[in-house]
Amino acid sequence: MRKWSKTLIFALFIISMLLPIIPFSVKAQTTIPTFTVGACGPAPIGNWDGINFAATTGDYFRYNSLEGLFELPYGAENGDYANLVPLLATNWTIHSRPNEMNAQGFMNYDGVDYMDLTLRENVTFQDGSDWNATVCKWNLDRLMYTLGSINFCLGSSVDSAVSNNRPIFWMSVKDWAPYATASWNVSKLYGPGPYTYGYLNVYPGFGYSSLYDVPYGYNRFPRFTNITILDNQQSGGTVRVYFNDWGTGPEYLGGAWVKFISMDAYKDYFDVPIMGYGDVPAFPQNNASSPFPGHLIGTGPYMYDNFTLDSGTMTRYDNWWNASAQQARGWHMLPKVAVVTFSHDTSGYNARTTALVTGDIDFAYDHSWEPLTYSDVATASNLKYIDMGQENYGEVIVLNCVDETYLRYWYDIGLNLSAYGILSSTNIKYANGSLKPTNGVDRTFRKALSYAYDYDTYLALYDGRVVRSGGCLAGTHEYYDPSVPLPDTNLTLARQTLLDDPVWGAVCTNRSLNSTSTTEDWNTVASTNPIYTFEDHYDQAHVESYQVLISSLADIGCDIDDTDDTVSGGTYPAILAGELPLLSCDGFAIKPYHNRIGDLGFLQAYYQSTGVIERTPTGAAFPYQPYTRFIADYNMVSYPYAFPYKGGSNMGFSYNATCDDLIAKLWFQNDTGNQRYYSELADWTQNYQYPMLYLGNDLTGRAVDKNWKTAWNWILVLHFDLVKYTPTAAEPIPGFSVGIVLSASLIAFLGIVYIVMRKKRYL
Numbered sequence: 001m002r003k004w005s006k007t008l009i010f011a012l013f014i015i016s017m018l019l020p021i022i023p024f025s026v027k028a029q030t031t032i033p034t035f036t037v038g039a040c041g042p043a044p045i046g047n048w049d050g051i052n053f054a055a056t057t058g059d060y061f062r063y064n065s066l067e068g069l070f071e072l073p074y075g076a077e078n079g080d081y082a083n084l085v086p087l088l089a090t091n092w093t094i095h096s097r098p099n100e101m102n103a104q105g106f107m108n109y110d111g112v113d114y115m116d117l118t119l120r121e122n123v124t125f126q127d128g129s130d131w132n133a134t135v136c137k138w139n140l141d142r143l144m145y146t147l148g149s150i151n152f153c154l155g156s157s158v159d160s161a162v163s164n165n166r167p168i169f170w171m172s173v174k175d176w177a178p179y180a181t182a183s184w185n186v187s188k189l190y191g192p193g194p195y196t197y198g199y200l201n202v203y204p205g206f207g208y209s210s211l212y213d214v215p216y217g218y219n220r221f222p223r224f225t226n227i228t229i230l231d232n233q234q235s236g237g238t239v240r241v242y243f244n245d246w247g248t249g250p251e252y253l254g255g256a257w258v259k260f261i262s263m264d265a266y267k268d269y270f271d272v273p274i275m276g277y278g279d280v281p282a283f284p285q286n287n288a289s290s291p292f293p294g295h296l297i298g299t300g301p302y303m304y305d306n307f308t309l310d311s312g313t314m315t316r317y318d319n320w321w322n323a324s325a326q327q328a329r330g331w332h333m334l335p336k337v338a339v340v341t342f343s344h345d346t347s348g349y350n351a352r353t354t355a356l357v358t359g360d361i362d363f364a365y366d367h368s369w370e371p372l373t374y375s376d377v378a379t380a381s382n383l384k385y386i387d388m389g390q391e392n393y394g395e396v397i398v399l400n401c402v403d404e405t406y407l408r409y410w411y412d413i414g415l416n417l418s419a420y421g422i423l424s425s426t427n428i429k430y431a432n433g434s435l436k437p438t439n440g441v442d443r444t445f446r447k448a449l450s451y452a453y454d455y456d457t458y459l460a461l462y463d464g465r466v467v468r469s470g471g472c473l474a475g476t477h478e479y480y481d482p483s484v485p486l487p488d489t490n491l492t493l494a495r496q497t498l499l500d501d502p503v504w505g506a507v508c509t510n511r512s513l514n515s516t517s518t519t520e521d522w523n524t525v526a527s528t529n530p531i532y533t534f535e536d537h538y539d540q541a542h543v544e545s546y547q548v549l550i551s552s553l554a555d556i557g558c559d560i561d562d563t564d565d566t567v568s569g570g571t572y573p574a575i576l577a578g579e580l581p582l583l584s585c586d587g588f589a590i591k592p593y594h595n596r597i598g599d600l601g602f603l604q605a606y607y608q609s610t611g612v613i614e615r616t617p618t619g620a621a622f623p624y625q626p627y628t629r630f631i632a633d634y635n636m637v638s639y640p641y642a643f644p645y646k647g648g649s650n651m652g653f654s655y656n657a658t659c660d661d662l663i664a665k666l667w668f669q670n671d672t673g674n675q676r677y678y679s680e681l682a683d684w685t686q687n688y689q690y691p692m693l694y695l696g697n698d699l700t701g702r703a704v705d706k707n708w709k710t711a712w713n714w715i716l717v718l719h720f721d722l723v724k725y726t727p728t729a730a731e732p733i734p735g736f737s738v739g740i741v742l743s744a745s746l747i748a749f750l751g752i753v754y755i756v757m758r759k760k761r762y763l
Contacts, residue, residue: 007591032725034313034336035708037718038352038361040344040370043309044279048296050257050271051146052161055568056275059717060339061307064314065126066259066298068134069117072597072714073572079597081250085713088131088299089117089261094250100181101367102668108181108671111247114240114727120562121236123321126295126303129264133229133237136649138263139225142270144169148222149271156471158273165257169222171245179668184246186221218588223252244669254554256716265293277307296595301332301721309342314720321720332721344370345539356383362705363718368393368591368698374465377703384706391700392594395545396692397536397587399449400657401654403442441586444501445532446690450487451494453552453693461544462696469694476596486686486694494556495522500533507531522557530559533644535586538562548588558721587693592651607685608663609655654691659684 041057048062076083081094097111108306123131146152147169150161177187200243225242243249252258266274268291277295278285285306287294296304299321302314314337316735317323326332340361342348355361355633357380365637366372368391378385441449459466471486473479498504499515508514525531534553538546550560594602663679702718704710711722 004441005640016748026285032334035334035363035720035723035725036336036338036340038340038342038355038364040342040348040352042344043341044276045307045309045341046273046277047161047273048277049274050143051165051261052158052275053165053257054161055256057339057341061277061296061304061312062259063300063714063717064302064337064720065296065300065304066261067300068254068259070254072254072715074715076597079251084254086120088120088123088136090120092117095328097184097246100183102179102181104179104664106154106180106665106668108184108246108668109673111184111668112243112249114242115250116230116238116240118238119236120321121233123235123299125262125265125299126297126317127262129262130235131260131299132235133232133239136237136239136260137227137229138270138702139260139637140224140258144222144224146222146271146273147444152273156274156605161275162273164662168257169223171223171253173221176221176245179246179664186244204365223249239371248667255501260298262293262297265297269282270455277312279307287392301326301719302337305340306381311338313338320721326721330724334720334723337720337723349373352591353377356380356703356705359705360612362708363710363723364703365718366701366703367391368395368700372703374463382706383703384704385701386710387699388712389700389706390474390476390697392476392596392599392697393591394594394697395466395542395589395591395695396469397545397549397589398692399587399690400441400585401443401446401447401652401689401691404654404656426615430545431575441534442503443506443688443690444497447487448494448497448504448556449534450550450693451490451497452556453487453695454489454555455550455695456489457551458545458548459550459696464697467547467699469696471694472607472682473599473678474697475593477599477678478597479674479680481675481682484682484686487690491519491555504531511557520553523554525557526554526559531557533559533561535561537585537588539589541591545589549693591653595759600663603681604663606651607648607654607659607681607691609657609660652691654689656684656689659689 008728037060039057039060044109045058046054046056048058048066053062067087070084070086070092071084072079073085073164093116095115097108097113099107099109100107106494117136119133120134125131126271129135146233147162147166152159152166171186172480173186177185180187213407216740223243223245226349227241228242229237231238232241241249241253246251274295275283283295285290285295287443294304301317301320301322303317305313305315316332320332323332340355341357342352349371350373352361352364352370353376356364356372356377358665359382364370364372366385368378374385377383455468459468467475469475469486470477470480473481475482495513495517496515499508499513508531509527511531513521535551536546537551546562547625553560592602592606612654638696659681660682662677666674666677666681686694707725707727709726710718713719713722
């Protein structure tokens with residue numbers, strides 16, 4: 001009896017001590033709530049099909065449902081192919097072209113002839129069908145076939161969406177033929193495999209049409225020559241992809257457009273672009289009464305459910321090929337994800353910030369194009385702000401360089417360009433029909449303004465959330481060269497630049513301005529008799545840079561004309577839409593896109609000349625008219641331009657042979673050559689041409705509710721498999737409460753007292 005009593009006393013004592021402090025799990029492991037993302041953007045939200053894809057808020061659905069062969073991780077230092085992370089391909093072998101001298105007299109380096117890819121085994125699409133070599137080839141053939149099809153260049157909404165992507169994969173013979181080597185010459189339209197070549201003569205079954213049979217300069221060739229199956233298996237296999245371009249084929253093979261869809265589900269859509277996310281009647285999201293199988297049937301970690309006017313959801317794909325490995329690390333656990341959209345304006349940005357702070361949404365990016373109120377989210381007790389560094393978008397004020405180019409010719413003769421592809425007859429004139437002054441914003445003026453702009457004041461307006469621009473290249477670019485000078489505020493240099501110029505110097509002398517004039521003197525001239533009135537266009541996204549521009553112009557004796565600044569929409573789209581006089585405006589503010597890795601395509605669009613060179617065809621009578629093609633080569637539908645040559649993205653009309661030559665060489669370089677020519681391009685833009693005022697880059701990040709953890713592996717949008725539910729507040733477990741613990745402790749304590757008292761009675 002006493003032995004039992006001692007044992008009971010000891011047991012009850014231990015229980016009374018441990019019950020209150022035992023670390024019971026307070027997390028309900030089976031209840032993970034829906035993870036809700038807030039994004040800014042329109043509804044409907046664009047197209048997800050690679051054939052007509054354009055970046056939208058729908059990317060959250062696209063990049064979580066569809067996968068590519070490989071991808072660069074977010075932290076990759078450069079675009080070396082060794083940095084690619086395998087996805088639907090597990091490994092690959094690149095077969096190089098020989099380094100060869102080209103017809104322009106410089107070496108072509110690091111060419112890629114073809115690539116053998118081993119495909120991942122045991123991968124299924126979300127409809128249960130297998131991923132294999134046949135499906136891989138079908139997807140790539142579909143992309144090339146439909147992008148090159150004559151059916152999609154006639155002007156409908158489908159056709160225009162396709163034509164925007166066509167030049168990415170169907171390249172201009174005229175552009176590339178001059179750089180031919182002994183073994184690579186696209187003008188011969190060569191290549192292994194079944195593909196035929198030429199303008200709209202794309203895949204077997206397509207031939208020339210007299211309506212579209214245009215001169216040699218419009219011929220195109222496919223970036224991917226042929227896709228050959230080397231090993232066909234039910235799951236996995238091996239394919240060989242031949243490339244027709246010199247060396248960038250693998251980059252485009254792993255690009256944003258090349259995401260793989262179920263061949264079994266979409267077999268009837270081989271030559272049909274898929275539109276919308278359920279908002280297009282021909283492609284409904286509910287296929288109960290339609291043969292359309294549904295949207296975004298891929299191999300990714302989440303399956304698309306639906307999208308309504310302002311929100312959509314996704315469900316976890318449990319048979320994802322990477323599920324076990326990710327779940328072993330605690331990832332890929334979210335059963336449901338929601339995406340909520342807010343309007344793309346100030347009210348929408350503010351509403352999204354409020355939704356984060358109040359807990360209505362769990363995650364949002366902080367970008368310049370969909371900003372959060374940083375002070376609100378950084379101080380909110382329920383949020384954590386994760387800094388992601390400098391974003392690649394950078395604000396610039398484009399300066400019109402037309403005076404140094406052949407386009408000046410059309411100014412001089414007052415030609416109405418509306419019949420030749422420029423969208424408004426006012427584009428080269430003032431609204432009253434008068435031509436712009438002959439001095440315009442020439443190189444001297446652009447240099448002076450580049451050194452007059454008050455960059456420190458501009459940056460101070462953003463409370464530390466904007467850093468100074470890197471210039472032509474983002475400061476994060478793999479070939480950014482900090483040793484290349486970038487104009488900074490130097491009023492002495494800015495004013496002396498004007499005073500030393502024969503034209504501007506005479507204007508300054510007329511205003512009694514000289515090297516000893518004070519800032520007050522220059523400001524007085526600006527307000528009373530300016531040496532030039534700068535015609536500027538801006539919108540509400542660029543108010544800060546506009547405000548600084550006013551005072552900076554005044555510091556070199558100039559005024560500003562902003563009569564067109566109230567136009568609706570973004571500045572650049574408004575100009576391209578013909579709402580503003582593109583060729584005659586002196587400047588406009590935008591944030592052009594740049595990549596940290598592989599930015600050459602964007603630099604080419606922003607700086608390289610378009611195809612208008614000849615202006616006096618043989619036998620032409622005055623006034624001469626543009627020869628053979630549009631000035632800007634827009635996607636017009638009238639004969640013979642239905643298959644566009646290239647977009648007119650050279651924003652400041654900075655057409656220059658030196659710039660063109662540098663960009664051309666960059667397509668054919670090794671690492672050493674890239675560093676050299678990117679630096680030369682930066683020096684040309686920043687210290688000779690002055691085509692833009694390079695202002696600043698926003699600091700970017702993401703705000704996340706503290707109940708969630710997000711990782712970051714990829715360059716593009718958040719992948720939902722890299723989200724964890726980690727609640728910071730206690731969740732009661734069913735059947736468990738503190739009261740029960742305290743009650744048990746009390747019972748144990750009273751039991752001890754009772755036994756001790758009994759022992760005293762028997763002493």
